[in-house]
Amino acid sequence: MNRGRKRPVSKVQSAQPAKATQADKSKSYPVTESIELLPFLIKSISGAGRNVIKSILAHGQVSVNGKSTTAYNMQLQPGDTITVSKERPQEKPPMEGLSIMFEDEHIIVVKKEAGLLSVSSDSGQENEVTAYRQLMAHVRLENAKNRIFIVHRLDRDTSGVMMFAKSEAVQQQLQNSWQDTVQERIYVALVEGAVKKEKGTITSWLKESKTLKMYSSFHANDGLHAVTHYKVLRTSKSFSLLEVQLETGRKNQIRVHMEDIGHPVVGDKKYGARTRIIGRLGLHARVLAFTHPITGKLVRFETDIPKLFLKPFQAPEQS
Known part of the structure; x- marks a missing residue:
């Protein structure tokens, strides 16, 4: 992954002069002897001191055989x-509330x-700030025709791992085989009350x-089937921290199911919570593991x- 840089300038052929606009922006030098890059640049670029050349190199303005380098x-x-x-090179703007964990061409x-x-x-x-819009801008810095495609979503107040596709074909492949492709989808949920079953x-x-608002029906086939597995990681008199694994991925599934068992997610007023002890929804998508749609390899984030x-387990509880 080559974030923060635009694509390396292509090699200029001596027999075919580059267009004037390109020539104005870059200049190419053929190497005729075995030599390190910095001495070669000092020798080749006339009128520029050592510090200027080191600065040009440090800012990614030098390419070797079409590949940018700072070495x-x-x-x-x-x-x-x-x-x-x-x-x-054009600096990619910092992302708001978002960081890239992995990127390839797919x-x-x-x-x-x-x-x-x-x-x-x-x-x-x-102009609303979203993950989708920021990532679209990110891929278009490399090529204005690039796009991203939504595979799945996280609620606004839920943090954690998400995946986007870089082509419609990959998006469709992932969505059509989601149940088979995803091997692990694990959340952590901070919920109200002491969950007694481990x-x-x-x-x-x-x-x-x-x-x-989503709600549960306990009559077979009366709605979309949803299955949630949980285990207790920590508990106190007032709160529990759960590891939650989704067998199905329905809208607001964890939030509804936590309310169903009498332990709503902290900060989730919509689904029965009475506390906002951490100032946000207590739900985080911690793990996403899936079969890569192109390579077929299992990848895990x-x-x-x-x-x-x-925080609720570190401070002494009020009696």
Whole structure:
């Protein structure tokens, strides 16, 4: 992955002069002897001092055979072509509430912070900040035709691991085989009350009300089948920290199922919570493991439990 740099300037052929606009921005130098890069640049670039050349190199303005480098001691060989750009590569803007964990030509895996929308809301403004819009801008810095495609979503107030596709074909492949492709989808949930059963499974059929709130039906086939497994990681008189594994991935599934067992997710007023001890929803997508849609290899991405989720177990409880 080559974040923070635009694509290396292609090699300029001596027999075919580059277009004037390109020539104005870069210049190429043929290598005729075995030499390290920095001495070669000092020798080749007239009128520039050592510190200026080191700065040009440090800012990614030098390419060796079309590949950008900052390695001053790279060993050059006869036949190599060095291209020096007069402009610094375009810096990719910092992302808001988002960091890239993995990227290749087919997918992007990110860690999303609580408070950031995955995609625009129905009533969202045109310039609303979302994971989708930021990643679209990210891939288009390399090529204006690049796009990303939504594979799955996290609620605005849920943090954790998400994946996007970089082509419609990969998106469709992932969505059509989601149940088979995803090997692990593990969350941590900070919930209200002491969960007495060390582990358990919650099964229901989820439906959506006219007010867009999901709820459980316990009548077979009356809605979308949802299965949630949990185990207790920590517990106190007032709170429990659970590891939650999804067997199915329905809208608001964990939030509904936690309310069903009488232990709503902290901060989740919509589904019965009475506390906001950590100032956010107590739900984090910690692990996503899946079969890569192109390579067929199992890939696994894991994040730490947010420190805020441990806060209720560190402070002494009020009697």
